[in-house]
Amino acid sequence: MELPETLRKHLEDFSRNVLFDQSRTESSSKDRDAFLAHDNRVLSSLQLQMSLYFNMWFFPWWWISETVMLQLKYPALSDYYKIILVTILILMTLIEAIRLYLGYAGNLQQKVPELAGFWLLSVLLQFPLILFQLFNEAILVQPLERGVHIILALFILTQAISGFVALRDMVRHTESQFHLRQFD
Structure with missing residues (x-):
């Protein structure tokens, strides 16, 4: 059972004050720095990482x-749809390679800019392109296309949702670390 956020926050503040701020000397500053340095919570999202892993193996088949x-x-398509579909295939291939790299780097290394780039590419480019091809x-x-597009769309949707949650958690953690360092 998890504690409510406000209660957990008060307990963290209390323990920090009792354990590290007993005296206002230089040693308390060193203790606070040690506390901040040892805050090694893993913020990576397992759900996002699993989705990225399976997407990486599915994308070549797609x-x-x-x-x-x-x-x-191709022979049955009109000329402008031929150009559009070839362009979409090239764009999606390039975007997907960049997107998967940013997702891995951002999630595993807990880097906010990379994860934000991954999320923006997912939501603003890949998802609309796959929906265009699907609908x-x-x-x-064709039936095969519909099937692989649905699977890729589900991957992208899952990654967008879990990526947003992971990004939000990383930003909150980084923000709290910044505020704690600001008091020194």
């Missing part, structure tokens, strides 16, 4: 099936 399906339906019937969506 790419192969998308390329084969594009090649099969636009003018591009002659």
Whole structure:
């Protein structure tokens, strides 16, 4: 059973004051620095990491099936949809490689900028592109494409949600560390 946030905060403040601020000497400053240095909570999200891992293994299969399906339906498409679909395939491949790298680096190394970049690429670029490919019937969506697009869309949606939660937790932790260091 987890303590309510306000009670936990008060207990942390109380223990910090009792354990580290007994005297207002230089040793108390050293104790506080030691406390801050040993705050090694792991903020990485296991759910996000698992989703990134499985996405990394699924993406080549998505790419192969998308390329084969594009090649099969290419003669039946209008000229502007040919250009749009080839452009989307190239963009999604580049964005996905960058997105997965930023997700791994941001989550495992607990780096806020990388995780924020991962989240923005997921929400602003990949998710709309995969939804376009999933729901636009003018591009002659084949059953195999629909299946792999649904799986990739679920990966991206899961990663966007768990990435947001992980990013929020990392920002809160970084903010609290900044405020604690500000009092020295």
